[in-house]
Amino acid sequence: MSQQSQTLPAPGPASVRGRRLLELLGAVSIAATFIFLVLTQPADITNGLASGSTLVALGGFLLGAILLIIGVLPTLPTSTLVLIPVALVLNIALGQIMGSTGLPFYFDAIGTVLIAVLAGPAAGAATGALSSIVWSFINPTVLPFAAGAALIGFLAGLAARCGLFRRFYLAPVAGFVTGILAGVVSAPIAAFVFGGTAGAGTGAIVSAFRAMGDTLLAAITKQALISDPMDKAIVFAVVAMLVYALPRRTALQFAFVRRFNVLAGKTQETPGD
Amino acid sequence: MPNRRPALNPLTTLAAAVAAAVMTTAASSWAVSLAVASAAAVLAVRAGVGARLAPAAAVILAPFWLSLLIMHGLFFPEGRTVLAQWGAARVTTEGLGFALDMGTRTAAYVMVFLLFSFTVRLPDLVAVMSARRVPPQFGYVLASTLTLAPAVTVRLARIRQAQESRGLVLRGGPLRRLAAARQQMVPLVLALIQDAGDRAQALDSRGFNASRERTSYREVPDTAAQRTFRAVALAAAAAAVGLRISGHWPEGLWMVGLWPDAPSPVALLAVALLARGVPA
């Protein structure tokens, strides 16, 4: 065995292309499902169970989430992969605690956003989707929200890449915007799959809008627009606080952090990547 | 616990759970939903996981039902048959019916999947998935999360003790508590990330991310009968989805709930098989 056989070749682009296709298909599946639901449904949801839309919502969003996972997971370096279980434990623990308080917040994306900031949008999206899938072993009702969770991870990674985590006050702003989009995507799931929201706090807000005569989807979307942006702003701020507390040696271990100078002042010229 | 019966292949129970959930959703009838949920409950008790499953399901379903009842029971602008009215709140038959439909459907879904996750042997599931060429990373994340969770709990308790011993009083108003939560989060997250860094290098050195195809040490039994069942269950689920989406669902039969038509027994059978996943 020669010395050179102990080393790795430079990574080639061939396998990457196939994975990119899967990621793209996943994203398209989620987007198409969302558009279909919004275009076809709003009016008649409450006239029957509308289980056709339920199945489309479930199928399309889950398929998208799974394609994303299969596309992204094998491309992640092990140093990112081992963080995902850590992120999931944080998500699930905080999400379960918050769910039991009755407050209209979720806090179930801290781990996802943390990964996204350290390892980028693709890793964030995969973590979000995986989080829903693994959490569904304890609470199956989160499974249908996998696509929304993936979107949160993706947007958080994008925000980090654009430098929104370099200043502490920018992070909650990015979180707010992410929350708006994530809320709009998740609302059809709550409406068509569950016919409402799971928590007492969120339920009260939906009831208020229903009392004013909104359709169920509209009421839930409005509720999401109240809860989600606030929730995500807090989550992004918490994550910013956490990554600032990281020792430099740890933060710079991540190629994404080094390459896009995610955390201001923690950069330096590095070879490769 | 004596192992009286060899466990089913995890894919069989997973296929059963998926088929049951899909067909219940497609059926869209509170009677079917209720039957599936009850069947799952009975089987959970028989499989010996009833005591664990009941509180887990209650924690999810109780607030959800309450929320549905308030939301649709009191405020259902589409409702026509008004039973009672206080100001803006109107109790309507349609609203209550909708709450019942959604409540039972979600209950069936939750029960079936909890029955699956509480009876499946996770190492078997991971082994089967890696044999099916699911990316091994997926199995890793699944298994590692579940082993990590108790370790994180222990660690958090240790951090809390260490910090209290440093004079941090973990009592007081919400702001105090928030500050205390921050002080516990930071060492927890730092330690977890640093541990993960070491583990990454260890996994690499043990060949984890190699492009080579993996083999599996754990042997998970499978039978021809199970393979057939999986195919039938998934085909039935696909047929149910097709019927529902194309608009050819035999609606009336379901509402009466008496007609022994095809998907309903399959749904119940699926749940029955699910429970065999774990020896009673």
Next chain:
Amino acid sequence: MKAAALLQAGITEFSYHGEEAPVLRDIEIAAAPGTLTAVLGGSGSGKSTLGKLLAGWMSGGHSGLFRGTLHLDVQGAAPGGDSSPLVFRGSPDDPRINPALWSRHVGYVPQDAAALLSTVGSTVAEELAFGLENRGVNRQLMQSEVERAAEAAGLTALLDRDPATLSGGELRRLAMACSAITRPCVLVLDEPLGSLDHAGAQSVRALVRSLLESGTAVIVLTQTVDELGLAADHWLVLDGGTVTARGAPGGLAASAELLQSGVVLPAVPGYGFGWQCRAVAPRGADSRPATPRPDNPRPATPRPADPRPAADTPAVLELERVSFAFPAGRGGQGRGILKELSLAVRSGEVVAVTGPNGAGKSTLLRHFNGLLRPGLGTVRVLGADIRGVPTGRVADKVGLLFQHPRDQLFERTVLREVLFGLDRKYGPEAAGKARAALTAVGLGEQLETHPHELPASAQRLLALATVLAREPDVIALDEPTVGLDRHGLERLDDAVRAATERDAAVVMVTHELAYARQAADRILELRDGSLREL
């Protein structure tokens, strides 16, 4: 050296990303078949970094910049006659070691053995098989290999156990077996005996011996000259990231380089070492010529010889007929149970508590500040019952230091860490108190460092400083010697002495009887739920 080296490394320089100073520089190390090499170095000397570098865990630029060479000369290697070393220049086109292939020749077991485990194996057997599964070995071969590896490591009886339930020694052996299962010719072990009790250490030593007999080259990284270190063929003394001395153990044992390095030299039968150099050589300028400590202005006053804790001094800490049991069903049956235990510690007194693993030493310590509350009996601090007083308040009087310093540290810099909560107690004087406490443990120069970037020994001392700065009347230490190098032990000694001089009481729990004898006024043994004088 008799045989040709299997692995030869020449490290010109290695530094982590974002850090100017190299962690390692100018190191030559070689491993020959069947030999045991001990790399001795204090905390922060770069041992672990060296181990990871040899194991191929650090290449590829994802951790830091590496300049140097690695040369693997395995039999049957280089079929094409190509056995030139891998050269790293710290540039992007450096070779990237494939850790999966490299580990077939060079195995590495990190200091925290649990880090090597995959966390996905539900049994010991599956954990052992993990590396083989990844390499696509077929099931039959895998089963026989797992059996062989388990046999060699004495794990056969444990094959069906959940790895999370293993003891420290078993876990270490499992990690070593996981590394050795691919039969690497070089095995690098980081602190293989660290924090193991006697039985655990013995089982690990036996495994190392059998590996050596099978021709494996073993490199041990350690900060204590333990039995493995003494059995080594070759010593390298690592200090400040570079090799300051090398040679046969006999020639280096009393060398100035070794004394200076911070390596702990415990009392080993047949060797003339005391627990610390101070115990054999009286503390003075000549015993540590090259470690100037300008930050330590205190004159070296030996402790007064008179038995100071006079019998009539009131006890600062008093446990009266304390009984405690963990709630049933939480796995605590029979472990950590206290039965009508009484203890009185007077001011200025140093008490050591020893006892077998699982006797309840840590449980006892947790009663001092109310982390655990006695089922029956009373705990009094300065004469006042602490029943109902929150731990955070008792902590003003009782400072408790745990084994894992990282759990206690949460600030961004060393200074902020000690300052935390101090201003509430001292107001404007807080900054001065914090600096004084940091100076006392030797961290006066590193006020702006991130606590988690300190070496392990310094992290423990920082945690100690956070306790000292509050000037508690009782200082309780859980296994204070674990993880400390010799410099750290000296600081600990100084801190304990300074505390007793201001009439604080010190209670320490330790499994190192030799250390307890040297440090304490009184030694108590915890056995069967009660204490008795040793």
